[in-house]
Amino acid sequence: MTTDTIIEVKRLQKHFKxxxxxxxxxxxxSIRRGEVTVVIGPSGSGKSTFLRCLNLLEVPTSxxxxxxxxxxxxxxxxxxxxRQRMGMVxxxxxxxxxxTVLRNMTLAPMKLLKKSKAEAEEKAMQLLKxxxxxxxxDAYPSQLSGGQKQRIAIVRALxxxxxxxxxxxxxxxxxPEMVGEVLDVMKQLAQSGMTMVCVTHEMGFAREVADRVLFxxxxxxxxxxxxxxxxxxxxxxxxxxxLNKVL
Amino acid sequence: MSIFExxxxxxxxxVNDKIPLSFGQNLYKEIYMNxxxxxxxxxxxxxLWVTLKVSFFAxxxxxLLGTLLAVLRLPEVTDLRYKGKNPLRKIGVAIVHFFxxxxxxxIDLIRGTPLLLQVLIINFGIFGTVKIDKVIIGVIAxxxxxxxxxxxxxxxxxxxxxxxxxxxxxSLGLSGPSTMVNIILPQAAKSALPALCNExxxxxxxTSILSYIALTELTKAGDYIRSRTYSAxxxxxxxxxxxxxxxxVLTKLIGRLxxxxxxxxx
Amino acid sequence: MKKLIxxxxxxxxxxxxxxxxxxxxxxxxxxEYPPFxxxxxxxxxxxxxxxxxxxxxxAGFDLEFEAMDFDAVTSAVMANPSYIGVSGISITEERxxxxxxxxxxxxxxxxxxxKDGSGYATVEDLKGKTxxxxxxxTSDFAAEEITGAGNVAxxxxxxxxxxxxxxxxxxxxIVDKPVGLDILxxxxxxxxxxxxxxxxxxxxxxxxxxxxxxxxxxxxxxxTELEAEGFFTELETKYFTGADVE
Numbered sequence: 001m002t003t004d005t006i007i008e009v010k011r012l013q014k015h016f017k018x019x020x021x022x023x024x025x026x027x028x029x030s031i032r033r034g035e036v037t038v039v040i041g042p043s044g045s046g047k048s049t050f051l052r053c054l055n056l057l058e059v060p061t062s063x064x065x066x067x068x069x070x071x072x073x074x075x076x077x078x079x080x081x082x083r084q085r086m087g088m089v090x091x092x093x094x095x096x097x098x099x100t101v102l103r104n105m106t107l108a109p110m111k112l113l114k115k116s117k118a119e120a121e122e123k124a125m126q127l128l129k130x131x132x133x134x135x136x137x138d139a140y141p142s143q144l145s146g147g148q149k150q151r152i153a154i155v156r157a158l159x160x161x162x163x164x165x166x167x168x169x170x171x172x173x174x175x176p177e178m179v180g181e182v183l184d185v186m187k188q189l190a191q192s193g194m195t196m197v198c199v200t201h202e203m204g205f206a207r208e209v210a211d212r213v214l215f216x217x218x219x220x221x222x223x224x225x226x227x228x229x230x231x232x233x234x235x236x237x238x239x240x241x242x243l244n245k246v247l
Numbered sequence: 248m249s250i251f252e253x254x255x256x257x258x259x260x261x262v263n264d265k266i267p268l269s270f271g272q273n274l275y276k277e278i279y280m281n282x283x284x285x286x287x288x289x290x291x292x293x294x295l296w297v298t299l300k301v302s303f304f305a306x307x308x309x310x311l312l313g314t315l316l317a318v319l320r321l322p323e324v325t326d327l328r329y330k331g332k333n334p335l336r337k338i339g340v341a342i343v344h345f346f347x348x349x350x351x352x353x354i355d356l357i358r359g360t361p362l363l364l365q366v367l368i369i370n371f372g373i374f375g376t377v378k379i380d381k382v383i384i385g386v387i388a389x390x391x392x393x394x395x396x397x398x399x400x401x402x403x404x405x406x407x408x409x410x411x412x413x414x415x416x417x418s419l420g421l422s423g424p425s426t427m428v429n430i431i432l433p434q435a436a437k438s439a440l441p442a443l444c445n446e447x448x449x450x451x452x453x454t455s456i457l458s459y460i461a462l463t464e465l466t467k468a469g470d471y472i473r474s475r476t477y478s479a480x481x482x483x484x485x486x487x488x489x490x491x492x493x494x495x496v497l498t499k500l501i502g503r504l505x506x507x508x509x510x511x512x513x
Numbered sequence: 514m515k516k517l518i519x520x521x522x523x524x525x526x527x528x529x530x531x532x533x534x535x536x537x538x539x540x541x542x543x544x545e546y547p548p549f550x551x552x553x554x555x556x557x558x559x560x561x562x563x564x565x566x567x568x569x570x571x572a573g574f575d576l577e578f579e580a581m582d583f584d585a586v587t588s589a590v591m592a593n594p595s596y597i598g599v600s601g602i603s604i605t606e607e608r609x610x611x612x613x614x615x616x617x618x619x620x621x622x623x624x625x626x627x628k629d630g631s632g633y634a635t636v637e638d639l640k641g642k643t644x645x646x647x648x649x650x651t652s653d654f655a656a657e658e659i660t661g662a663g664n665v666a667x668x669x670x671x672x673x674x675x676x677x678x679x680x681x682x683x684x685x686x687i688v689d690k691p692v693g694l695d696i697l698x699x700x701x702x703x704x705x706x707x708x709x710x711x712x713x714x715x716x717x718x719x720x721x722x723x724x725x726x727x728x729x730x731x732x733x734x735x736x737t738e739l740e741a742e743g744f745f746t747e748l749e750t751k752y753f754t755g756a757d758v759e
Contacts, residue, residue, distance in 0.1 A: 057414055075331030084420030094415035098433050098508075107429060108419040160419060262610065265723075290662075371676050378681040381666075461645065461666035461677070471667065474584040474649030477611045479592050 006164055006195055007031040007054060012063035014049050014219075019061075023049040025219035027063070031164070036196045038206040038227075041216035042242055047199045050216065051168050054197065055086045068163065084112055087157030091169040093149040095141040101128070101152055102137040105159045113160070120159070127155035131185050147178030151185050158189075165189065167198040203246060207231055215239045251283045280476040282485060287472050294468025295489050301385040301464060302451045302493075308390025309450065310443075313397025318427060319343075319350040320402050323413075350398070357395035363456050365392055370460040381462040385454060393450045400446060404439030405431060437508045444501040448494045455490075465489055537575040538728065540565055541590055541720075542600035543583035545670045546647075548695045548752040549601040552580075560691075560752045564618065565599045565719070567744060571735035574728075582669055584649035587612060590720045597728070598720030601689060603651040605715055613723050615732045617716025618745070623652055624693045625708045626678060626686040633685060636710050645674030645683035652687040655712055672696060678705065689714065691753055 007030070014024040023046045031037055039047045052058040054065060056072060056079055064071045072082050096104050105127070106120035115123070128134040131151040141149055150170055157165060167186065171179045183205050190196060190209045200206065206213055206227055213230040215223045215238075223236045231247075234240045258272050258279070268276060282288050318324065324347050329340045357365070366388045374384055408431050416426030436443075455466035463471065469486035476482070542561065544550040550559040557578050569576045579596075581589060586598045590612050604614045627633050633642070636659055644656040648667035656665045666683050668674040674686045675696060686693075697705060721729040739745065 055418055057418060075329060075336070076333055080417075080420050080422050082420075083418060086418070088415075088418035090411060090415065090418075092409075092411050094409070094411040096412065096415070096430055096434075098437070108421060111425060111429070112420050157419070370682075371673070371680065375676070375680045381682070459669060459673075461668045461673070463667075467667070470584060470648060471662075473588065474653065474667070475607065477587040477591055477608065479588040 004033050005030045006033045006068060007197075008064075008066040009054070010064040010066070012050070012053060012065065013061045014046075014053060014058055015061045022219055024053065024060070027219075027221060029214065029221060029224070031195065031197060033163075033195050034193050035211045036190045036198070036209055037212050037214060038210040039197065039199045039214045039216060040201070040203070040206060040230075040242075041222075045216045046219040047216045048168055049219075051166050051197060051199045054166055055083050055088060057088075080112075084108075084160050085163045087160060087162035087165040089150070089153050089157055089165065089167045089170045091172050093141075093146075093153045093173075095149055095153055095156070097141050100138050100140055101133070101144075104141070104152065105156045108156075109159050124155070124159055127158055128152075130188070131155055145178060146174045147181045150174065150178075150182045154182075154185055154189070164195040164197065167196065167200065169199050169201065171200065171202055201246070203231070215242065217242070251279060255279045255283075277478055277481040281472050281478050281481040284476075287475075290468045290472055291465065291485055291489060294463055294465040294486070295493070297382065297463060298451070298454055298465040298490075299493065301382055301389060301454050301457065301462075302447075304386040305389035305393055305450060305454065306447050308386060309393030309397050309446075312390065312394035314401050314432070316350040316354060316394060316398035317401035317405060319347045320354075320398065321405060323423070354395045354398050357392055358399075362388075362392050362453055363459060366456055366460060381457070381460060384460065385457045385462050385464070388457070389450060389454055392453075393446060396446050396449075397443065400439050400442045401435060403442070404435035404437075407438050408434045437505075440501065440505055440508070444498065447501075448497060451493060451497070452490060537577055537595070538569065539577045539579050539593070539596045541579050541581060541586045541596050541598050543586060544578075544580050545672070546583070546601050546692055548691055549689075550599075560619075560748050561599045561601060563748055563751070564739075564744075565597075567739055568719075568732055568735040571738055572728075572731040574731070583647060587649075587720060590722055594722040594725045596722060597732070601650075601692070601717055602720055603715035604718040605651070605654065608720070611723075612720045613726070613729050614718035614720060615729060616736055617718050618736060620714055620716045622690045622709075623655055623687055623712035623714045624690045625710050625712070626675065626688065626693055626697065626705055627684070627708060628678065628681070629704050629706045631684065634708065634710075636712070639685055639710075642684035643682075645677055645686040647671040647674060647688070650689070651714055652689065655714075656687050675700065675705070687712065694753075 009027050009029045009031075012024055012027040013022070015022050025046075027050060039050065041047045049058055053060050056065070060073055064073050066072070067082055067086070070077055070082065072079060096107070099107065102121060102124055105124035106115075106117065109115045109120040109123065110117060125134060125137065128137055131154070133148060133151060136144060136148065136152075141152070144152065154165075154170075170186070171182050174182065179202070183202060186196070186198070186205070187209055198205075210227050212224060213227050214221050215230060215234075215236070217238050223230065223234060223239045230239065231243065234243060254275060258268065258276055261268055261272065262276070282291075324343060327340055327343055329336050369388045370384050412430055412434065413426055416430045417423070421429065454464055457464055458467035458470060461467070465486050469482035472478075472482040472485075542550050544552050544557050544559070546559075548559055549561045550557060552558070557580075562578075566576065579589070583600060586600050586602065587608055590596045590598045598612070602608070604617055608614070625633070625639070633639055639659050641664060642660055643664050643666055644660050645666045645668060646653040646656045647670060653665065653667060666674065666677065668677075671686075671688055671692060674683065674688075677683050678686050679702065693707060697707065719732055721732065
């Protein structure tokens with residue numbers, strides 16, 4: 001495992017409603033290449049906001065997000081180029097309902113990476129095979145189950161060959177029997193060496209797959225460490241309280 | 248002498264001799280005078296052709312301009328902020344804001360005034376001293392008018408598309424405009440289609456107002472026949488039936504398109 | 514019982530006679546045609562209005578005015594026996610098919626309005642040109658004969674035709690002489706000139722429903738009387754020569 005930093009977050013703050021709601025209260029953290037970072041914490045702790053600030057879907061109120069050496073909060077950088085290199089998976093999948101699975105996956109590579117249709121489709125089919133959905137290439141999203149949709153959403157992001165994958169509670173909207181199939185794909189992805197930042201409530205996944213766990217509360221990182229440190233010997237009282245409730 | 252004229256001769260004789268006509272004879276008199284005589288049916292068809300021409304291009308202008316206006320009214324545009332120091336970008340944002348404000352002003356202005364006045368102002372005012380084909384004036388007037396209504400319909404459609412769709416597009420690295428064109432607009436178009444169909448039908452009927460600037464469209468064709476035959480309303484019924492035919496065909500076509508779109512995502 | 518019925522019948526007959534004596538005739542017209550008919554404030558004025566008022570006084574019926582588009586006037590008279598059309602209406606063969614006309618009361622002639630410098634001098638020059646007219650008027654028929662139906666731009670009002678002439682959207686406008694002179698005088702646009710191309714006009718007459726021959730006779734009798742009294746000279750002085758002054 002290499003240890004160079006891929007994303008560095010400095011004094012990140014995000015306020016909503018003219019500063020009356022402080023979702024993020026000064027976050028400093030480094031995401032290292034090849035690492036799986038899992039963010040946990042009670043709802044309203046700011047973990048989703050934190051994740052969405054990493055690719056600037058939420059524009060931070062202040063602070064910096066330095067991705068591969070570039071401060072992407074600087075308004076003069078071309079954000080679109082950097083976003084191409086950060087895949088994102090949403091709680092509600094957000095597949096494009098008016099396109100087939102294959103078109104969902106080839107749209108961005110053809111538009112942005114200037115791939116030919118054949119190239120883009122070949123890559124998409126490879127990825128579909130990896131998640132055992134090659135037979136659904138011509139289906140529309142509404143014909144898929146939730147678990148299938150989320151697996152497609154993951155490989156759609158992978159089609160852009162990103163450097164890092166961001167997961168925003170990817171299993172929260174799924175029926176329980178479908179959670180496993182999505183987590184399996186994520187584990188597979190982690191094993192292949194992908195840099196991942198996951199906001200999740202799946203403590204089992206965090207324990208098993210994470211290289212590092214961040215515990216957030218009230219817009220701050222309260223505690224961070226290996227899964228063993230966080231789950232077996234938490235140092236902070238708030239971490240202990242939270243883990244007692246969820247485990 | 249055609250069969251129609253043969254049927255007409257005894258009726259004409261009766262009219263000249265002031266012999267009262269039977270109901271059937273009166274009916275045939277109306278049909279003969281208003282449709283058959285002097286190939287008057289061709290007047291309706293010419294009028295219909297002009298109406299179709301004007302409507303087609305006005306719908307085109309209205310839809311394109313209306314969609315642009317709708318996009319300019321989106322929160323993503325009205326709330327656009329730029330905190331950086333690049334002066335060109337600052338000016339760019341200011342220009343976008345101006346157009347957004349203008350879009351609002353335009354929509355209010357057009358929807359708040361009658362189409363007839365707009366047509367008269369465009370013909371006698373804006374193009375008052377320009378030699379220009381009346382069909383083009385009709386397209387401009389009706390297209391500009393329709394755009395304001397289309398804008399509100401499309402805006403409704405755009406708002407109905409889930410915000411997650413934009414986020415998914417942007418997170419893949421697609422630009423704002425590209426996300427709009429490839430992802431949001433196709434979905435908005437689908438949900439806006441029934442209302443758009445209504446607007447298109449309304450537009451086709453409203454082109455009749457262009458008879459005021461002496462454009463010989465379908466209503467004017469009826470007017471023309473009436474000014475020659477003095478029939479109280481028969482020419483208007485013929486024109487009306489032709490409008491009905493057009494709008495029914497359009498409704499069917501759009502219905503088919505709607506079903507095709509519905510099939511594409513069950 | 515018989516007496517009662519007889520009484521009722523005679524009462525009804527009296528009522529009918531009374532109603533007939535207070536007959537109200539509706540004048541269908543298009544008051545956008547000065548100096549023949551126009552609106553000033555909330556009053557209808559003009560040559561035709563004065564004329565029909567005088568006729569009604571002589572013939573003994575009451576008047577009601579109903580304003581409408583010119584091309585609707587004849588249809589209105591066709592449909593209602595109590596309607597007459599008094600709106601600068603020329604007596605034509607086509608109209609005679611559908612309504613009766615009183616004796617003609619004026620023949621004013623047609624003139625052509627063109628832009629100064631366009632150089633149209635004769636009817637020949639206007640062939641194939643776009644000619645603006647008020648729909649359904651004698652000018653409309655004359656224009657159609659000169660340039661073909663496809664080249665005639667028909668307006669609801671003569672003023673709109675003149676405005677499109679100013680805007681070069683039509684090449685010429687044909688109009689009844691008194692009407693053209695009146696509007697041009699009030700427009701005061703030096704770029705418009707009037708050419709007399711010797712276009713023949715028809716006499717103006719009053720339209721009467723074909724069923725109402727009794728009314729037609731009354732109107733004709735009144736017109737003859739007025740003629741003898743010199744009423745028409747009076748009207749012409751009031752509206753044509755004098756009216757050029759505002």
